[in-house]
Amino acid sequence: MITSAGLLALWTTYGKSVCTLAGGIAGWAGNVMRIRIAAQRGRLDTGQQAPELLARASERDTRMDALLVSMTERISELTRQRWRYDGVLQELYA
Known part of the structure; x- marks a missing residue:
């Protein structure tokens, strides 16, 4: 047996x-x-970053879509003006 002294x-x-x-x-x-x-923590941060990145990409796409619509309308307007000016020039020189 083990004694306390041992x-x-x-x-x-x-x-x-x-x-x-x-x-x-x-x-x-x-x-x-x-x-x-x-x-x-890295996995959780990555999981949280994905929705944030998706939200930022969606916002950017929305802004780009609006810009594309605006530029398309502007190009259409400029094309119509050019046709009108061409028509006026043709009448002027006819």
Whole structure:
């Protein structure tokens, strides 16, 4: 049976080694958990970035669609003006 004197002698002999080993294992486990949490946070951030990117792309598409409609209307108006001017010039020189 282990007596308290024997346990104290064992702790005195191997206590530093045991504490060092336990500290190393605890440090390693903490590092593993930190890496796992960082990876999970990265996945969550990526998951949150996707809707934000989609919203920004949708807003940009909406603005570009409005700009395209505006430019198309402007080109159509300028083309009609050009045809009118061409018609006036033809009548003038006819």
